[in-house]
Structures are given as C-alpha cells and as structure tokens.
Amino acid sequence: MKKVCVHSIAFVVLTMLTQLGGFAWLIALACKWRISVFIGAYILLSVMATFVAPHFSRVPLSCMSDSPLAVQSWFYCVMNRNYVHPDIRAALQDLATEIDNTYPGTKTLVLDANFPFLTGFPLLPHLSHDDGRKVDIAFYYRNAQGGYLSGRTRSPIGYFAFEQGPTNCPDRYLDLRWDLDLLQPVWPDWQIEPKRTRFALQTLASDPRIGKIFVEPHLLARLRLDGPKFRFQGCNAARHDDHIHFQL
Ligand SMILES: [Zn+2]
Known part of the structure; x- marks a missing residue:
C-alpha cells in the first residue's frame, strides 16, 4: 500500500511539473533499472512530443537558438514548458526581430509557455497557461551604469525579481500574489531597460494577433504606456512586475 502511495505521488508530481514525466515513471515501474529507464523514457517521450504536438497546434520554441529570440533557460x-500556438511563435519572432532591428543585439527571452498537449491542462503555477495561447517573456535589463545586459535576467529563471511600486492589493498569505521579500536582496542591482521594455510592450499592443498583455499598473505608469490591451491580472493572481505575460 505504501509503495502504491509513493508511486502515485511521483506520478502526479511529475505529471504536474512536466506533463510527460508521469508516463515515463509508469513505464519505468515495469522495469528493473528504474531510474535509467525513467530518464530514457522521458527523453524519448519529450523528443516524440516535438513531432506530435504540432498536429495539435502547439510548436516548441528552441532552447538552442542563437537568434534574437531565445528560451531563457534550458x-x-x-x-x-516551451510549447506555444503557432501564432504566438510568429508574434514572438516578429517582436524579437523588430526590437533587434531597432536596438541591435537585443535578445528577447521566453520564460514559461505551455505544455505540448491537452487544452485545459494548466502549466502550474500559471493557471491560465493551459491552451498554448499564452506566454511569458522576461524584462529587458540594464546594469547600474545604464548598459543594456543582452540575454541576462536578474533571477536565474527570469521570475521573482520584482519591480517595486504602489499597489492597491492587500497583503494576504493565501493567494498567488507572492512578494518573496527575502529573495529580493539576493538579485543583482539591475533595473528594467526602459527603452527596450517600452518598445516591446508597444509592439505587442499594436500586434493584431495579441489580445491581452498583463503588466502591473505602476509599471505602465512608469513607462508612460496606456491602451485597452494592457490589463491588470487581479490581486489573486501572480504579480506581473517581474515579467510580461501576453496572449492571443
Ligand atoms: Zn503568464
């Protein structure tokens, strides 16, 4: 009974984190060299997903790209977690090209996107990333001297380095609006590079494929941006002053 519980938890956790990991674990359960088989099955399923997912309108973004558009981390x-609807990929490529044309050497970094399969299967902790039509990108940063930091983010995974500003949201403990105050002093003392970040937000807002862009109101005010596509995600959802979320 204990073994069944442990394997059930492993299946659920691996499925929630990677979608395909739970199936790889089930395959490994039938074999003697469990960890090796799990790793092999997971790699095989992941490679197969890159060929199968496009039949379900989700395409992978490359982690090995040297172009102006790149996934932030392997x-x-x-x-x-790097699958998107083909229209999102096209919008990302156009955004990265436009900003690189205007500010040569600029890298646009993709963070969490979507899993390869199943509409309605959320990419935790992003409850809305469940249909391939949403994606997050990192802010563009500059160092203390004002120099643009190409391909760099303040935190190792691009999230959780918050820009501080006024908010009307109350301090609560049971929601997804994490402040992570203890982590903030850990990150380097870099700032948002305002020209590129503003240009990216304006470019997204003028793209007819894009429906909504989530950014905290204090950042929009700081960047002097306004428009019907810029939305506040609400006080119950994650903060959007550490990255940009947009969707079709
Ligand atoms: Zn998002």
Missing part, C-alpha cells in the same frame, strides 16, 4: 525545455 530548464523550460527540459520540463516541456
């Missing part, structure tokens, strides 16, 4: 690809 972590997102290894965990199968």
Whole structure:
C-alpha cells in the first residue's frame, strides 16, 4: 500500500511539473533499472512530443537558438514548458526581430509557455497557461551604469525579481500574489531597460494577433504606456512586475 502511495505521488508530481514525466515513471515501474529507464523514457517521450504536438497546434520554441529570440533557460525545455500556438511563435519572432532591428543585439527571452498537449491542462503555477495561447517573456535589463545586459535576467529563471511600486492589493498569505521579500536582496542591482521594455510592450499592443498583455499598473505608469490591451491580472493572481505575460 505504501509503495502504491509513493508511486502515485511521483506520478502526479511529475505529471504536474512536466506533463510527460508521469508516463515515463509508469513505464519505468515495469522495469528493473528504474531510474535509467525513467530518464530514457522521458527523453524519448519529450523528443516524440516535438513531432506530435504540432498536429495539435502547439510548436516548441528552441532552447538552442542563437537568434534574437531565445528560451531563457534550458530548464523550460527540459520540463516541456516551451510549447506555444503557432501564432504566438510568429508574434514572438516578429517582436524579437523588430526590437533587434531597432536596438541591435537585443535578445528577447521566453520564460514559461505551455505544455505540448491537452487544452485545459494548466502549466502550474500559471493557471491560465493551459491552451498554448499564452506566454511569458522576461524584462529587458540594464546594469547600474545604464548598459543594456543582452540575454541576462536578474533571477536565474527570469521570475521573482520584482519591480517595486504602489499597489492597491492587500497583503494576504493565501493567494498567488507572492512578494518573496527575502529573495529580493539576493538579485543583482539591475533595473528594467526602459527603452527596450517600452518598445516591446508597444509592439505587442499594436500586434493584431495579441489580445491581452498583463503588466502591473505602476509599471505602465512608469513607462508612460496606456491602451485597452494592457490589463491588470487581479490581486489573486501572480504579480506581473517581474515579467510580461501576453496572449492571443
Ligand atoms: Zn503568464
């Protein structure tokens, strides 16, 4: 009974984190060299997903790209969190090209996207990333001297380095609006590079494929941006002053 519980928990956790990891675990259960078989099955399933997912309108973003558009960390690809609807990929490519044309050498970094399969299967902790039509990108940063930091983010995974500003949200403990105050002094003292970040937000807002862009109101005010596509995600959802979320 204890073994069944342990394997059930492993299946659920691996499925929640990577979608395909739970199936790889089930395959490994039938074999003697469990960890080796799990790793092999997971790699095989992940490679197969890159060929099968496009038949379900989700395409993988490359982690090995040297172009102006790149996935921020290999972590997102290894965990199968780099899949998007073809229209999102096209919008990302256009955004990265436009900003690189205007500010040569600029890298646009993709963070969490979607899993390869199943509409309605959320990419935790992003409850809305469940249909391939949403994606997060990192802010563009500059160092203390004002120099643009190409391909760099303040935190190792691009999230949780919050820009501080006024908010009307109350301090609560049981929601997804994490402040992570203890982590903030750990990150380097870099700032948002305002020209590129503003340009990216304006470009997204003018793209007819894009329906909504989530950014905290204090950042929109700081960047002097306004428009019907810019939305506040609400006080119960994650903060959006550490990254940009947009969707079709
Ligand atoms: Zn998002």
